[in-house]
Amino acid sequence: MRFLRGFGAAVVIVLCGTVTWSDTVRVETGGDFFTAGAVIDETLNTSGDAFASARTATVRGEAQGDLHVTGFDVTSNANTSEDLYAFGATVVVRGKTAEDLTAAGYSVRTEAASQTSGNARLFGNTVVIEGPVAGALTATGRDVVLNASVRGDARIVARSISFGPEAVIAGTLTYRSKEKINVPERVAAADRVIFEKATATDAWDEWDKMRKEMPVLPTLATMLFGFIVSLLFFVVLGAVMLGFMPRRLEKMRQSIARAPGQSMLLGVIGLSMLFGMVPIVGLTIVGLPFVPIVVLAIIVAWTLGYALGAYSVAMRVWVGFGNDAEPGNITRLLVFAGALIVVAMLNFIPFVGWVANYTLVLLGLGAMTNAVLQYLIGNPGEAFDIDMQPIEN
Template sequence: MMERSAAVLAVSVVLVAALAAVPATVAAQETRTGGTVVVERGETVDGDLTVTAGSLVVRGTVNGDVTALSGNVDVPGTVNGDLVAFAGNVRVSGDVAGSVNAASGTTILERGARVGAVESASGTVALNGTVRRDAVVGAGSISLGPNASIGGDLRYNGELTRAEGAQVQGSIIQSDELRVGPAPVVPNWVGAVYGFFVNLLLGVVLLAVFPTFSESVAGRARATPLLSGGVGLALLILVPLVLVIFAITIVGIPIAVLGALLFAVLLWAAAVYGAYVVGAWLLSLADERNRWLALLLGLLVVAVVTSIPIFGGLVQFFVLLLGLGALSLTLWARYRGRREEPTRPSQRGHGGDEGPTT
């Protein structure tokens, strides 16, 4: 009863934490469509503005991000956020407080425009204004006018011409590999936090529903880490090969698909169990035994170490192998135990009251 109550409490904590990670407020967003969308001079749009139209003209003020899928985009006004434009022609002669990310036939930044970054896919790009941060430009023809001022680096892909008087405070880097497109809507750390809570939730379910089995997995991994890691490596190599062999035949395709799904779930559970083993081991160094704290600590440590280049990837890989091997060995031991159970009572029954033979 106490164990079940602890499980319910742990699940509640996870749900509350997950809800707390969701932003309390969502910025207002306005969507406009039509032949021509105009934000008139003196007009203010509070929040983000998304436009799908033949053209967009911003003469007023947008207190948020502007996303435009239009034939032409003209911003002589003010955008107090980012400007993301996919259009035939993009003209920025006003103020953009954030970044400008434009894929267009022509991108022109006139003098006085304030932008964070500039990106363009193709066509002609002419910079003759003020760019307070980096400029990233990809076009057939790129020109820096005499009044161009770039506060950061200039990264470009195309033919660059630079007029006398054009200023670039940072480095000028020619690159054939430029990311042209909108900045990620969700920052990388959001995905990491989401993955942590999802793994934590799975771990809570595993520990609450299969407490004895989970302890067996952890105990096996700690007792035989090399054997568990070796078995995990063998399975990671052999299982995909077996699935490919099944997939070669038409009859075996459904088996291969089902097997791939089951193996993916097994890998996910193995990664969580591996982190749980790490947490349990760290707690044992302080003579502590608490499975919930071990799960939380293990996932936190693995998440932090994983962020370290190269080394973090190796640690994460070993943790996966450790969990996969220990989980598979424990499942196999349980399977063998269940197969032997039905035979033992029958043997005793056959002997009757005479007792075991010697």
């Protein structure tokens, strides 16, 4: 859970870091430290977690919590009291990591000065391990070079595996390659070396193993259950809206029926404004902690817009077939549920389902945008022309 929380915050700082900034940005909130820019060389002294994102990112100093570094060229000289996560095209680790190290990139290297007290997980095209690992080592790449001591087990998957003079594995070495290699006795005794031949079907075997442990494709029963839950959610949402704001809901529905084209245009405008708020809020720097709130607002608006659009179209079809234009709430909910079922069936038709869903969202958001604009600028109502007649003496 700590990794997921940190990774989520790292995603935010990465997205904000993609904006072209001329200056380095630094923000502290809740004990966590965030920095982003084009090129950063930061000396850390944090009590919580630290996040750094840049095209070229170099960090030094001390991080009392987790350290997350992302960029094109990443260099970590900092000592980390907890976990270190480093991702980039080239990743170099020189500092000490008190717990686990996870690094991924095209070229990944831990230098002799680095020490990992927990487990090390390294992924890249070229992986060079020169820093000692107190726990277990997992290394995956095209070329893997081990030139450090590993106190725990080691698992290496690579096309080319080589060992330097400092390589020592105290636990069991499991390696997977196309051909069996000669593992020096000083690295690991023969009875602690396990060879697994790599084949062309390895990727499929790993996929099949994952599928059996945790099914990736949902079963029919799972899909049906998910649909029923979604249907109940939208029906309850419709009941709440009809119960608490029937007049406003009817007014928005009628605005869609009168001018569907205008509603779609306003929906595009409203949706653009919502998505545009994400980088705008991020650029204010102080608004970085509120970016998740804006994203949540987009999800809520999207859901409400979809429900309103489906309800409005369903009622228009209902009236179009000669039915009562002012039915009871139960009838309205049944019509709404029927529309949701039809739209769900359209999702099985490629492209058509996506267009139908997106159209409903735009219609609903357009009516909501229109209501907000009328509230902000006011609605003067009807204007009457008055003929001014001259006064006769």
